[in-house]
Amino acid sequence: MPPPTPPAVSDQVIINFPKEHVLLLTLNRPKSLNALTPQMENDLRSVLNWFEDEPSLWVVIVTGAGRAFCAGADLKAWNLNEQSGKSQEPDTILANVNGFASISRRESKKPFIAAVNGSSFGGGTELILNCDLVVASKEAVFGLPEVKRGVIAIQGGIPRLARTAGHQLASEMLLLGKPVSADDARNRFGFVNVVVSPSEVLPTAIALASQIVANSPDSVQSTKRALLLSATHSNNETVAVHVRSAETLANLQGDNIKEGLRAFNEKRNPVWKNPGTRAAKL
Template sequence: MGFESIEFTTENQAATIRLNRPDRLNSFTDGMHGELRQALDAVAADDTIRCLLITGAGRAFCAGADLTQTGPASDGEGGMDIGLTLERHYNPLIKGLRELPKPVVAAVNGPAAGAGMSLAMAADVVVAARSAYFLQAFCNIGLVPDAGSTFFLPRLAGSARAAGMALLGEKLPAEEAERWGLIWKCVDDDKLGETAAALVAKLANGPTRGLGMIKRALNASLGNDLDQQLGLERVLQRDAGRTADFAEGVTAFLGKRPATFKGK
């Protein structure tokens, strides 16, 4: 695939999407959204891809929307409808990542601001460079956090911290984000690449269908009561128990050897 705003590569059963507008801090444009849709569709359709890594080129992860690009969509009456832009681009992106039945790792190599922070929070495992920071910048221009930020942030960091970030618009260093439980791990800048690569390798060689079911269960838990969640666990465990990877896992455990999962 030939892209202009992202780099898309596959290797060793994993795909990498690198946001590639470093001169604009990898901020979103309509063109980038179109390329991200194509890349995510390719990952979802290819059974040989068992994990996805998202990161940024240059010194930023993603600065959110590029405000210098074309203006918000019209509401048909001469007014701006930023909500339509969310409906067309941002919401499908976030839902696509959450619903992808494969693990998604975000390697946050620099600032993750606005919808760029939302993008990071939509991943399953987030590792960040020590110099990186997270920022809910929306209040600084009179807007509301979007692309799932008002969903993810209170659940990950708690309502008090979510309100502080959203209302004050202050930077949150990666180390503090780790202490808050907002991300999985903060590492030295020069260790980010190898740390992310190790995570991706582990997940890409894991029991892919089972990992996808774990994602589904965790996502559903955010809206389920206990009875609903127990019922879902029963269904998913039934399905996981019928996979070839489960059979291999048990055989390997009994044989005291590492399992060789095929993602089936």
């Protein structure tokens, strides 16, 4: 089956389909360590909004070109805006509902995997903190150095890191502006799943995506919704909202639940349909 046709983007974002149902996005400003520009932001927003609505795509991997994953915001451009009186305003920040790179505050029903090929700072680390699985090169470094530049990690990274690492460890990164190694990000701070050699970062991320797409996409999306709800709701509240969510209803009423149970009883691998698929009633 040929891959779907994505929206047109600039050369600052590269789009690939390494496996069926898997989208790969590569941040492509290697000379600038993949620092985000307004053009890249627009490209990512366009592609990810399309991804959300494209039923044949079930997982997205985000990585960087060259030796860095993402250096965060383009501070040179930010400085020009500040010096010209174009300061950031709270309403502007809140209006960008999906956060940095259209990822750091995005509440997607589909899994996001970060393939961290090198250093990540500022907004780059904030977007990683909002991914579901993180594969990091053993040479990767993660930092939230905003306080060293007079700015704030305001795009969702603070609450995500505090929930994952706890107050004191989060303070090491946020209040000291202290970078951490890939091993520390995994073993101490808890936001990296796997640390591998540089050459294995993308293959490992693709392997994880392959494991996800081997599962029912309806079940995966309903489970992802429960994970998101659990960050802001109590256990009983999570269950109450989750069972009535669109993703859970699509699972309970769709074809994939029937296929999964049938395949188990027939001792074969299931053949999944795109999420939300229901047989037409005669």
